[in-house]
Amino acid sequence: MKTRKAGKITAIFLCIVCAFTLFAGCKNSRDAARSSYTITAQLHEDMTVSARCDITYVNRTDVELSEVWFHLYPAAYRDGAQFTPVTASEIESAYPHGVSYGGIDIVKVEGGAHEIGGRDEDILKVQLPSAILPTQSTRISVEYTLKLPNMRHRLGYCDGTINLGNWFPIECAYDGGFVDAPYYANGDPFCLPVCDYDVTITAPAEYTAAMPAAATRTEGENGTAVTHCTLEKARDFAAVLGHFQTVSRTADGVDVTYYYTADDNADAHLQAACDSLAYFSQSFSAYPYKTYAVVQTPFNQGGMEYTGLVYVSDAAQGNMIAEVIVHETAHQWWYGIVGNDQVRNAWMDEALAEYSTTLFYKNHPAYNVAYDDRIADAMGGFSLFCELSRCEDTSMDRALGDYASAAEYSYMTYVKGQLMYDSLYKMLGEKTLVAGLRNYATKCAFTTARPDDLIACLEQSSKRELKSFMASYIDGTAKLYSVS
Numbered sequence: 001m002k003t004r005k006a007g008k009i010t011a012i013f014l015c016i017v018c019a020f021t022l023f024a025g026c027k028n029s030r031d032a033a034r035s036s037y038t039i040t041a042q043l044h045e046d047m048t049v050s051a052r053c054d055i056t057y058v059n060r061t062d063v064e065l066s067e068v069w070f071h072l073y074p075a076a077y078r079d080g081a082q083f084t085p086v087t088a089s090e091i092e093s094a095y096p097h098g099v100s101y102g103g104i105d106i107v108k109v110e111g112g113a114h115e116i117g118g119r120d121e122d123i124l125k126v127q128l129p130s131a132i133l134p135t136q137s138t139r140i141s142v143e144y145t146l147k148l149p150n151m152r153h154r155l156g157y158c159d160g161t162i163n164l165g166n167w168f169p170i171e172c173a174y175d176g177g178f179v180d181a182p183y184y185a186n187g188d189p190f191c192l193p194v195c196d197y198d199v200t201i202t203a204p205a206e207y208t209a210a211m212p213a214a215a216t217r218t219e220g221e222n223g224t225a226v227t228h229c230t231l232e233k234a235r236d237f238a239a240v241l242g243h244f245q246t247v248s249r250t251a252d253g254v255d256v257t258y259y260y261t262a263d264d265n266a267d268a269h270l271q272a273a274c275d276s277l278a279y280f281s282q283s284f285s286a287y288p289y290k291t292y293a294v295v296q297t298p299f300n301q302g303g304m305e306y307t308g309l310v311y312v313s314d315a316a317q318g319n320m321i322a323e324v325i326v327h328e329t330a331h332q333w334w335y336g337i338v339g340n341d342q343v344r345n346a347w348m349d350e351a352l353a354e355y356s357t358t359l360f361y362k363n364h365p366a367y368n369v370a371y372d373d374r375i376a377d378a379m380g381g382f383s384l385f386c387e388l389s390r391c392e393d394t395s396m397d398r399a400l401g402d403y404a405s406a407a408e409y410s411y412m413t414y415v416k417g418q419l420m421y422d423s424l425y426k427m428l429g430e431k432t433l434v435a436g437l438r439n440y441a442t443k444c445a446f447t448t449a450r451p452d453d454l455i456a457c458l459e460q461s462s463k464r465e466l467k468s469f470m471a472s473y474i475d476g477t478a479k480l481y482s483v484s
Contacts, residue, residue: 351417
């Protein structure tokens with residue numbers, strides 16, 4: 001996700017103040033069998049969604065499983081949720097038409113007895129009729145109803161546009177036990193394995209459905225339209241329904257489409273998507289999908305990444321629109337292709353997406369954004385934040401819930417992470433650093449990587465010992481500032 005705090009950092013922060021075994025840690029082999037989801041959903045005029053999710057769940061752990069857990073992320077939007085989608089300071093901007101609640105109601109589960117648990121009634125636990133061994137699979141079907149909140153967020157509707165992000169029961173990752181992190185307001189509270197998707201959405205025909213892969217649209221009954229899409233080897237499946245104009249172009253063999261509602265520079269922003277997709281494909285690894293959708297939509301932050309589809313906030317203005325597009329495109333590699341635990345190691349994808357954006361600008365001077373200026377802005381903003389907040393803990397390896405504020409989260413993941421990569425750039429040179437990232441993108445593709453996997457890939461390509469250097473940034477022992 002591109003936060004609004006990670007642009008002109010110093011100015012924005014002032015506003016805030018005033019108010020080793022190689023790859024041993026990679027989870028899920030890139031060639032392992034995957035779970036598959038067939039979702040059939042219908043959007044109703046009252047902004048509810050009735051849906052059925054048929055899941056072929058594959059046991060990708062190394063233990064026998066007698067139960068399976070699924071995240072119910074929409075539960076965070078209900079009245080009374082302990083973990084809410086936005087912080088108190090964001091309520092006014094997130095709910096421009098007044099606070100609104102949503103939620104998810106599980107109507108029926110087939111394939112085992114079930115209960116709702118987790119730290120915030122946000123985990124669906126299914127007891128299997130018989131245990132499954134590693135590599136074995138089981139079938140589970142979930143019928144559910146969504147109530148969409150009227151808000152500018154991953155899930156919800158606002159001003160004629162419907163965001164369907166994290167909108168269905170999705171399996172919890174397994175790491176010695178099911179990973180059941182709640183829906184933290186800071187960052188992206190996800191740790192998602194790669195799955196296959198077959199999705200059909202029926203909605204009033206007035207809506208165009210932006211989808212993450214090539215889709216077919218047919219006329220339904222009673223003034224509806226049915227959109228169908230399949231997507232393989234993806235960490236999620238998001239869609240946006242709206243009244244869009246579109247512009248499209250091919251970049252590096254990929255069909256890129258920009259869906260927008262109000263943008264006088266749509267062609268330029270499509271070009272930013274195409275340029276960044278081509279650059280990252282050539283620098284890191286080939287983009288593995290046939291299409292890429294960039295969608296302008298009501299969203300409370302700058303942007304949000306999903307496999308094959310990204311949000312760009314309709315509140316973004318000027319040069320920030322292109323920056324959000326480039327950042328979210330970088331996430332197609334750092335989050336999409338190479339996954340990580342975004343709850344416990346948020347810096348792994350956010351720092352790389354932010355620094356990849358800086359490398360893009362360095363290699364595309366026509367955008368008039370200088371590498372040195374971005375790094376100087378990051379250093380100045382980080383130092384100012386630490387001075388004014390009297391921040392003593394600058395570690396990057398905290399879980400999302402352990403950061404004192406959204407600002408602290410942003411500075412320690414996006415900003416300090418970018419400074420770490422700039423230090424590696426100065427130490428290794430651009431060619432070697434990019435080669436290390438290409439090694440990482442290739443060897444850890446479609447896995448859930450850990451910090452040691454990233455470090456090992458950089459060490460292998462550079463033939464340098466980097467663990468102690470990077471660890472000093474990650475654990476906070478490297479002091480980039482002084483508190484007087």
